Amino acid sequence: MLKDFRDFILKGNMLDLAVGVIIGAAFGKVVTAFTDVLLGLVGMGFSQPDFSGYKPSGVPLGVFFNSLISLLIVGFALFLIVTTYTLAKKRFEAPVQAKGPEEVPADIKLLAEIRDLLKDKA
Numbered sequence: 001m002l003k004d005f006r007d008f009i010l011k012g013n014m015l016d017l018a019v020g021v022i023i024g025a026a027f028g029k030v031v032t033a034f035t036d037v038l039l040g041l042v043g044m045g046f047s048q049p050d051f052s053g054y055k056p057s058g059v060p061l062g063v064f065f066n067s068l069i070s071l072l073i074v075g076f077a078l079f080l081i082v083t084t085y086t087l088a089k090k091r092f093e094a095p096v097q098a099k100g101p102e103e104v105p106a107d108i109k110l111l112a113e114i115r116d117l118l119k120d121k122a
Contacts, residue, residue: 031077035070042069 008014054062104112 031074035073039066039069
């Protein structure tokens, strides 16, 4: 059972997932910091650092606006990452080389010769 667990943990997919989670957590921190900077710039126009205090008619819409802006930033960043990855993958993949004429098996050659001989006699 211990061997099965070790094999499961050491599979490539599990390691890729672990790396993805770690990078995702770090990416989340960067996006949060960038969102704070962006909201600070946007908030300058509204004379407040972010929208969390925005409550028209007592409804806390400011938190929703902050989350919406964060979602747009994360979505755009992921779009850029996936697009760049796709372009790089296409560029670095080995080009498919054209295959030459495939070798015809001996029995097929023999059958083709017999066919041609019979065609010539007819």
